[in-house]
């Protein structure tokens with residue numbers, strides 16, 4: 001009988017550590033709900049001690065997610081574990097995840113601790129966490145560059161202190177598959193009481209081997225696999241969830257391992273993560289890339305026409321890539337539209353459905369055929385929008401080779417008032433953004449600006465993604481329109497709204513904490 005490997009998803013923690021991948025609370029919640037639907041066994045929702053915002057996010061997710069464990073990452077420090085405890089107090093199935101480095105280089109230069117001190121600290125941290133949480137994972141950071149005997153000694157000690165999972169991270173993506181499999185086998189054989197804990201792996205992708213190492217470790221006996229959707233994460237990223245899961249599924253004959261993932265949810269989850277982080281999936285990305293199931297060469301097309309299995313080792317449907325279906329256009333009705341949303345993995349409230357359907361009709365008037373990508377952009381716009389402090393009312397932008405770009409922008413504030421400003425800039429987008437800054441009184445840095453077409457064709461919609469920063473924090477905004485200046489303006493306003501919302505939420509949380517402190 002096949003064994004089951006648990007899938008531990010860390011998109012919301014390690015994934016979020018990737019430059020520019022930070023998500024606001026609303027976005028994290030959306031991703032968390034989708035991960036639950038996907039069927040992950042554990043989701044790591046954040047690092048509660050990192051910031052009040054991260055603590056609130058983990059707390060909110062922990063209060064909502066019921067079908068899988070929710071984990072929070074903590075250093076081996078009581079204050080971090082206390083933050084983890086607070087963040088997870090409402091979780092149906094909480095897991096405190098503690099880490100401490102075990103490699104010579106990390107112990108000497110980063111932690112400035114001796115190996116004996118590391119064992120002592122790891123044990124005391126696990127024992128402390130165990131007082132409030134039955135499920136405690138311990139990760140030996142940089143395990144793949146640690147002495148294997150020392151690693152087994154640390155793991156044996158933390159299992160004795162109550163750890164339920166011990167994790168072997170290839171923190172810097174240094175391991176080679178055969179070598180990593182050997183390490184897993186060694187740890188399994190030589191860790192005292194290993195039968196009392198689950199053995200996990202967490203592989204990074206610095207040499208492009210994150211998935212290969214994870215699969216090799218699974219074959220060698222690891223029974224929890226840590227990964228992220230689309231492989232996002234620190235530096236070159238983490239092992240990608242979709243590649244691990246489909247590797248095990250497609251080659252079940254080889255691995256004999258199952259997961260609980262509903263693979264038909266993979267594609268929509270990948271799209272959601274790409275949309276909320278603003279990080280595009282490369283076209284040739286395995287499993288979820290635009291070209292993953294495309295056949296261009298004649299010999300391949302001929303083979304696929306005779307039998308898809310000649311050149312496809314899995315079907316697009318098995319990962320939730322929809323088949324070509326009814327064309328949606330301006331004559332389509334609500335039933336067909338709702339059906340398509342369901343097929344694409346979206347369950348939306350009636351109110352959102354009404355709003356998106358209206359937008360769909362407006363778009364269908366401009367475009368002959370509304371594609372799945374167009375629909376996805378509409379749903380994401382409606383579902384992920386943070387409260388709108390500002391809404392675009394109207395705009396005019398003049399630009400050309402012989403005149404300075406000028407913009408007039410009118411925004412409506414949530415209190416109902418209208419605000420209009422005129423600005424000049426280096427080009428139409430700069431002029432528009434400057435007018436918006438004048439209205440909002442904020443002057444964030446524009447970190448990145450990306451413009452693309454959602455689909456091909458002359459009537460394609462423009463999709464703009466902007467990332468802004470202020471005081472070391474980042475916010476994304478997305479805008480779509482058949483006019484690229486308008487999509488840019490919408491994206492910038494969306495990012496400003498996310499910033500306004502997060503800053504005011506942090507102020508409220510800070511106020512509450514200060515209030516509570518007065519009573520101590």
Ligand SMILES: CC(=O)SCCNC(=O)CCNC(=O)[C@H](O)C(C)(C)COP(=O)(O)OP(=O)(O)OC[C@H]1O[C@@H](n2cnc3c(N)ncnc32)[C@H](O)[C@@H]1OP(=O)(O)O
Nearest residue numbers: 017047049050051075076077099100101110111141171234
């Ligand atoms: C491999 C990984 O992915 S680990 C997770 C990495 N993720 C993150 O770092 C994101 C969240 N981090 C943060 O927000 C901040 O780094 C914080 C809040 C945790 C700490 O911030 P600061 O107090 O300013 O410390 P800073 O980040 O500069 O340095 C880290 C400190 O933690 C110590 N430390 C590092 N790992 C551990 C650990 N596992 N257990 C205990 N202490 C640790 C370091 O030795 C250093 O200690 P020092 O301040 O006494 O020199």
Ligand SMILES: CC(C)C(=O)C(=O)O
Nearest residue numbers: 099139141169171202
């Ligand atoms: C905290 C651990 C699991 C980690 O992220 C790493 O070592 O890469």
